[in-house]
Every structure is written in C-alpha cells, then in structure tokens.
Amino acid sequence: MKKKKPRASWGDRILRSASGLTAVLVVGIMIWMGWEMFISSRQSLHQFGWAFLGGRVWDPVHRIFGALPFIYGTLVTSLVALVIAGPIGLGVAIFLSEMAPATVRSVVGFLVELLAAIPSVVLGLWGIFVLAPFLGKVVEPWLGKRLGFIPLFHGAPVGVDLLNGGLILAIMILPTIASISREVMTAVPTVQREAALALGATKWEMIRIGVLSYAKSGIIGSVILGLGRALGETMAVTMVIGNMPNISPSLFSTAYSMAAVIANEFTEATYGLYLSALMEIGLILFAITLLLNIFARLLVWSVARGPKGGHLV
C-alpha cells in the first residue's frame, strides 16, 4: 500500500500500534505470569530445593512443606478422568464427524458444548450432594465387594474421594476431548474416506484407515489438552476430593490436589514461607500445564491448521 494523506496515515499509525501493542501484551501476560510466580516462590525454592517435589509431609505448623501428596492426588484424579473420558470423548467425536446425520449432529454437538459450559463450581455442588452419596452408598460398596482384592478398590466407601474427583474431572474434560478430536477429524480430507470406501472398506474400516490414522497426532493432542485441563481444574475437585494430604493406593481414599491446596490454604497462609510454598505448587502446576499445552497445541496445529495433502494408505 502506498502512503496516504498525512491525516489518514496518523489514523493508520494509531490503529496499527494500538493493535500491535495488544498483541505484544498477550505474549507479555504469559511471560509475566511465569515471572511473577517464580519471584513469589523464591523463598520456598531456596529452602527446599528439589526435595520439595518428593516431600510427603505438609505441616504448616512446623514449617515443613512437601508437595508429593498434592502431586499424587492431581495425577491420580487426572488419570482416572483420562481413562474414562478419553475413549468416550473419542467415540463422541467419531459419532459426530463420521456417523450422525446433520440434525442429530447439531443437537448432540450443542449438548456436548453445553456440558462444557456448566461452571465447574456447579459440577462440584452436584458432586458433593448427588454424586458423593451415590458413590458412597451404591457404587463403592458394590465395587469393594466384587473387586475389593485389588488395592484400587479397597477400603471404606465414603464417596468424597479420589474416585469422585476423577469422575467429576471426566465429565469436565469429555467436551474438550470430543470437540477438539472432532475438529481434527473434520479437517481430514474427504478423498481419504472416498478412497477407503472405493476399495471396499466398511464404514469402520474407513474410519480406522482413512480418518483415525490421518488424524492420530491431533487426537493425541486433544487428549493431552484434556489432561492439561484436568490437572489444573480447581473448584470441582476441591469440593469432592476430601482435602486430606494422603497418599493411598485406594481410589476410595480422601486425597488432595495441587489446585485444591492453593484454593483452600492461600488466604490462610500466615507467614512468608507458607505462602511461598503454595506459590511453588502453583509454579509447578503452571510449568506442567504450560509444557503439556505447548506439546498438545503443536500436535493439533499440525493436523488442523496445515493439512499437507492426503497420504493414502
């Protein structure tokens, strides 16, 4: 574009620099968040070093802080969520992108998005007053009777535990996995499907050969994005996990998660080191979710944003 009249170019310069500034701001926010948390957790980093990650004791009264129980609770609930929501979310994505007629697709698609829209604090409320009694009185006694010999299902059923946290998280990440997998599958070129069908494949074979193998990395990306969401989810888990820093192999045990301990104790942290230890837990959570998201986004981008032509099987 050639230079315009001076007045016009002023307008251009203002809009260009204002919008450019906000773009810089987005990157700045990210860097600033990492920096602010690093600074705030310096005291704890200095005091405990790497031992913080492996420390099993969390005792604010005696100034001993170890993050292991929280890391454990976060990982176990997230894994339970992934095991449940991964296959179901993928199934929903296949149903929506490959099978459903247009009307069913828009209705079910809308319902799944609505599930994503339910605030996590409302899911937590439901988890405390509906899911917990149901788990404690029906599901867990049943599981304990049949599968109690496995440590996973051993112990007294209470309903407010790792299993409840995992289930609530499964509900929360299901829409994430379903909608991003679906987006990736929709990006698969139609020729892939036509080629498979032309070779006499059944619909399932077409999906497996033509769609899934092509969209594989994007689907993995969607699952990792779901995992990232589960790791950092706060309110619902805080309300149903029991908030006790236990490390127990049983899913029926109360536990604690990284986000939950921050939510519960942050405003109660009465001295610098306590606050700093909580900040360090935040820093760990930030670092893990940041890395997972970078990795997952690269996978999703590689499929959804730049199809490199169909490689036929």
Added chain:
Amino acid sequence: MDARRNLLNALMMGIFSLAAVIAVVPLFAVLGYVLKNGLTSLNWAFFTELPGMMGVGGGMANAIIGTLIVVLLASLIGIPIGILAAIYLSEYDRSSWFSTLVRFTSDVLTGIPSIIVGIVVYAAIVVRTKHFSAFSGGVALAIIMIPSVIRATEEMLKLVPHTIREAGDALGIPKWRIILNIVLPTAAKGILTGALLAVARISGETAPLLFTALGNLYYAHSLNEPIATLPLNIYFYAISPYDQWHKQAWAAALVLVFIVIVLNVVARLAFRSRLRKN
C-alpha cells in the same frame, strides 16, 4: 470373512453411538438436579435480600449484582484488547513469526489453569494495593477471556472477503477506516458471538476470584472493595455446615446456569442469523 467384517462394523457403530448417549447423561443429570433443587429453594428474598447471619434466611442480591459488575468490568477490559489483538493478527500481520507466536501463546494461555491467573493477579495487584478488590477480580477474569475473544474474532475477520477490503482501497479510503468502518461491521455478528461465549465462560469462573474479589456479605460500594459473586457464594455455601445455605447454593447454581445457558443460546442465535444473511 465378510460377515465378520460387517459384524465388527456394526459393533463399532454401536459403540460410538453409545458413547454419544453416555456423554449427554451427565448433562441431564446435573441440569435435572440443579433445576429440581434450585426451584424448591428459589424465592423472592433470594433476589432482593442480603445473606442472613449463620445460615438463616436472607438472599444473594449482593452476589447477583456483584457478578454483573465483575463480569462487566472484565468484559470492558478483555473484549477491546482481544478484538484489537485479533485486528493486528488478521489485518496487519498475518504470517510473520511474531503473529504466529502471538496466536500460539494465545492458544496456550487458554489451557493455563484459572487458579494460576488468580494467584498471579493476587501477587501483582492485591499484594501491592494491600486489599482484595472487585477490580482485581475483573482483571483476572479479563485475562481468562482474552484468548477466546482473540481466536473467535480473528476467525471472523478472516471470513470477510478480501474483495471488500480492496474495494475500500480502490476508493482511496485509509486502511484504518476500512478496518473500523467496513471490515469490523461485516464481521460484527460473529465477533459478538465469540464475545458472548467468552462472557458466558467467565461468568461461572470461581477459582480466579478466590484471592481477588474474595467475597463479601454486603454490597460493595466501590471497585476497591471485596465483592460477592454467585460462583464464589455457591462454593462457600456448599462447603458450609448450614442446610439453609446448601439450599441457597442450589438456588444460586440455578440462576448461574440459567445465565450461562441463555448467553450460550443467544450467542448461537446471533451466529445463525449471520450465516443466513450471507
């Protein structure tokens, strides 16, 4: 051989359909209970009165107004920033390494836990100003909504045909006026949809408000005071020992879910009418 393949095919199709059914069960289970427990607990006092002491009586008038204030504040900060950044990405710099970085960072920012945003804003604003405030809550929510506004706006701006911009150019209209007076209005409904969905998302956020807005039993008289919001109240009431407060938590959940769903539906309707028009 073919029979086996067909059987497997039918089996897999059955499994995928079943997955779709299972996926909507929790939605109806949650909405059903919210509706049932919420309706029996909802009354006029809920909308007009302040919380009662020790779980007796009262309502959430302050939290309803508080939610509106904090969300409005966040929108006033977050939506313009998001739209401007999207204008930069779509109109000024589509494919440099910098715009790719911004786009990528924005996508990654979506995945950062909202409680992290809460503690960062606490460290940056609450610690420095030495008090919890509605303002810091609004900033935290704004940070959370910016990436979704950017993404939605950029996609809408990209849908605006290039010929429109060229027509403006041919008439000698300066670029900033083409963007503000031609491109943005063309994409307005789509941008509105994105903004409404972002507003719906932050309306239900609780974690970032725990250490910023904090909550308040009374009305907040300025943005420098702690303020009550519906999501915060649902949390505090749900973990309280009082039955009456549990009931009010359900009532608040009903009101919140109602707001969120209405925003979602309105956003979608706006988008649909945009498609029909084109």
